[in-house]
Amino acid sequence: MIIFNHPNFLGDNFHFMCKILSRIEELSKHEGITIGALEKKIGASKGVLSRAIAKGTDIQAKWIESLVENYPQYSAEWLLTGKGGMLKTALQEVMVVEPVRSESPNKGAPYYDVDFLGGFDFTFNDQTINPEYNIDFKPFNKQGVSWVNITGHSMEPRINHGDIIAIKECRLEDVQYGEIYAVVLDTIRTVKILRKSNNPDRMRYVPINEDNYDEQEYDNSRILRIFEVLGNVSRFI
Missing domain, CATH: 2.10.109.10 (Umud Fragment, subunit A)
Known part of the structure; x- marks a missing residue:
């Protein structure tokens, strides 16, 4: 389970939520799928994301968690804050312990x-x-x-x-x-x-x-x- 501790995440900061929703749109476009298909993938009811995107309203934290868990190649930090790259490094980082x-x-x-x-x-x-x-x-x-x-x-x-x-x-x-x-x-x-x-x-x-x-x-x-x-x-x- 991924827990989000961003101070604004559970608040009603309109601009903060709009930016997250905008990045969700970016994710769907990068995947080449519709928002509806994205909703189905994360187990959300039809319209949960699309209505939020259209109105700029809040979405439940569990759907953000589900997005990160179903699309692990995307950076959670990017999704929440816009910092860093959209995609994680394609290959795992070199470990300290050598093979x-x-x-x-x-x-x-x-x-x-x-x-x-x-x-x-x-x-x-x-x-x-x-x-x-x-x-x-x-x-x-x-x-x-x-x-x-x-x-x-x-x-x-x-x-x-x-x-x-x-x-x-x-x-x-x-x-x-x-x-x-x-x-x-x-x-x-x-x-x-x-x-x-x-x-x-x-x-x-x-x-x-x-x-x-x-x-x-x-x-x-x-x-x-x-x-x-x-x-x-x-x-x-």
Whole structure:
């Protein structure tokens, strides 16, 4: 549960509430959905947000909490105060505790010494494909998480050539626009920021290094598997 302690939040400060409602509109536009769809997503009755936006009236704190909890990629500080960026950092911050090679097969997440962009077919249930060892890094010691290699320079400086990335498989409908994903298409494998396309049956694949790499669009029907990129570290072993 997220608790809001902003001194004006529960008051009747008209301008303060109007600014929050304006940022909620920004969030919905960034997601490419209507306010009505946003209401449905957070479990609010139809018109709870739209009437407040139209009239500049207060909304209950629980709906702000639900917004933050359902859209964790957005900054709660930005939503409440307008400070900082709209989106949180796409990847988790580097931790003080460094990842290490685990001597125990029951500790850490499996590391596959394969290159995501080098033609490896992710069939993790195939017993012929075994991890080299486990990587013990507490933020990512979770069920379903694996580590793999990354090559190429399209995601620099965020993800560098030769890094290893922590990934977890997800569904297409779970994709949060603006986040980084590793996608297995029918002919290529790529790691990019996914963004909304004007065509609902496609997505935009956006590199960070836009000086040397172009944005592409691909049909969603070509996606074989998709993985959320949880974090990355420089090769340490």
